[in-house]
Amino acid sequence: MATSTTSPLLFLLAAMAVAALVTAPVSSADLPSGFAAITSKIPNPWSSFKNLTDCRFGEQQQGLGKLKRYLVHFGYLPESPAGFTDLFDADLEEAVKVYQRNFGLNVTGAMDASTVAQMMAPRCGVADVINGTSTMASSHVHGRGLFSYFPGSPTWPRSKKSLKYAVTQTSLTPFDQATLSAVFARAFARWSAATTLNFTETAASAGDADITIGFYAGDHGDGEEFDGPLGTLAHAFSPTDGRFHLDAAEAWVATGDVSTASSDVAVDLESVAVHEIGHLLGLGHSAEPEAIMYPTITSRTRKVDLASDDVVGIQSLYGGNPNFKGVTPAPASSWELDSSAAAASSRPWSALLAAVALTVGLLVALQ
Numbered sequence: 001m002a003t004s005t006t007s008p009l010l011f012l013l014a015a016m017a018v019a020a021l022v023t024a025p026v027s028s029a030d031l032p033s034g035f036a037a038i039t040s041k042i043p044n045p046w047s048s049f050k051n052l053t054d055c056r057f058g059e060q061q062q063g064l065g066k067l068k069r070y071l072v073h074f075g076y077l078p079e080s081p082a083g084f085t086d087l088f089d090a091d092l093e094e095a096v097k098v099y100q101r102n103f104g105l106n107v108t109g110a111m112d113a114s115t116v117a118q119m120m121a122p123r124c125g126v127a128d129v130i131n132g133t134s135t136m137a138s139s140h141v142h143g144r145g146l147f148s149y150f151p152g153s154p155t156w157p158r159s160k161k162s163l164k165y166a167v168t169q170t171s172l173t174p175f176d177q178a179t180l181s182a183v184f185a186r187a188f189a190r191w192s193a194a195t196t197l198n199f200t201e202t203a204a205s206a207g208d209a210d211i212t213i214g215f216y217a218g219d220h221g222d223g224e225e226f227d228g229p230l231g232t233l234a235h236a237f238s239p240t241d242g243r244f245h246l247d248a249a250e251a252w253v254a255t256g257d258v259s260t261a262s263s264d265v266a267v268d269l270e271s272v273a274v275h276e277i278g279h280l281l282g283l284g285h286s287a288e289p290e291a292i293m294y295p296t297i298t299s300r301t302r303k304v305d306l307a308s309d310d311v312v313g314i315q316s317l318y319g320g321n322p323n324f325k326g327v328t329p330a331p332a333s334s335w336e337l338d339s340s341a342a343a344a345s346s347r348p349w350s351a352l353l354a355a356v357a358l359t360v361g362l363l364v365a366l367q
C-alpha cells in the first residue's frame with residue numbers, strides 16, 4: 001500500500017468492514033483477564049487515544065489531530081495538505097461512524113470506550129477504506145460474504161498457479177532462515193489447501209520470486225513506515241506487487257505457544273503471515289471477526305485457520321481445491337476463550353478492552 005499505484009488497493013480493504021454491521025457488535029468482545037492492566041502498562045503507538053474517550057462532535061481536544069491522521073492512514077479520511085486541527089468536526093464524526101460500522105460497533109459518531117479500544121488494537125497496516133469507498137456495506141449486509149477485494153479485484157494471472165516466494169530481509173530478526181522457512185511454508189499451505197494455487201520457496205539470491213518477505217523497522221522506503229511494538233504489525237501489497245513487510249520491532253514468536261510467551265506484547269508470526277498472504281493474493285479486509293482477513297488481532301494469540309468467509313473469498317478468485325477438506329469448525333480459538341473470561345465485566349474499560357479483543361483480526365500483537 002505504499003506506492004502510489006498500490007495504495008488505492010489498500011484502502012479498499014476497509015470496505016468489507018462495513019459488513020460488520022450485520023455481525024454481532026464487537027463490543028461483546030471479551031478481553032482476556034488482565035488485559036486492562038497490560039494495556040495501561042505497555043505503551044503502543046495509539047495508547048493516547050484513551051485520552052479521547054467520550055470525545056464527540058463540536059469538542060476541541062488535544063490528540064484529535066493524531067486521531068485524524070490515524071483515520072487518514074486507514075482510509076477513513078482524505079489527506080489534508082493543511083494538516084489537522086484538534087477540533088472534532090463533521091468530517092471526523094462521519095469517519096468515526098464509518099469505522100464503527102466496519103467493526104460492528106454502535107454507530108455513535110463519538111469516541112465511546114468500545115471505539116477507542118478497537119482503534120488501539122494492533123492491526124494490519126493495509127487500509128480499510130480505499131479511494132474513499134468502504135465497499136463492505138454494499139452487498140454484504142446479511143452476514144455472509146464479508147470478505148473484500150482490492151479495487152479492480154487484481155489477482156495473479158489465471159494461468160499462473162505456481163508462485164515462488166523468498167524471504168529476503170532478515171537481518172533485524174533473531175530467527176534463522178530454517179525457522180522462518182517453516183513458518184511461512186505453513187502459512188502459505190493454509191491458502192494452497194483451499195485453492196488451486198501452490199507455493200514454493202526460492203532463494204532470495206535466485207531473483208525469481210513472485211513474492212518477497214522481509215522484516216523492516218520504521219521508514220523503509222515505501223511510504224508505509226512501521227511504528228515500533230504493537231500499532232501496525234505488517235502490511236502487504238495486492239497482486240501482482242508481491243511485497244510483504246513485517247515490523248521488525250514486534251516481539252514475534254515463530255515457534256512454540258504464543259499464548260505462553262514471556263512477552264506481553266508477543267505476536268504470533270504465522271498468524272500474521274496467513275493474513276498478509278491473503279492480501280498478496282488479492283483479498284482485502286473482512287468485517288467478519290473470525291476471518292483471517294479481519295484487520296486486527298490481539299497479542300499472544302494464535303489465529304491461523306481460514307474461516308469460511310476467507311475460503312469463499314479466495315475461491316471466488318482462484319477456484320477451489322477439489323481436495324480441500326473444508327474449514328475447521330470454528331472452535332473457540334484461544335482469543336475467544338480468553339475474551340470470554342472478561343465478558344462478565346461491564347465497566348467501560350472492560351468493554352473497551354473487549355472490543356480490542358474482538359478486533360483480533362490479523363495481527364496479533366496487542367500488548
Ligand SMILES: [Zn+2]
Binds near residue numbers: 125126279285293
Ligand atoms: Zn490486512
Ligand SMILES: [Zn+2]
Binds near residue numbers: 216
Ligand atoms: Zn513496507
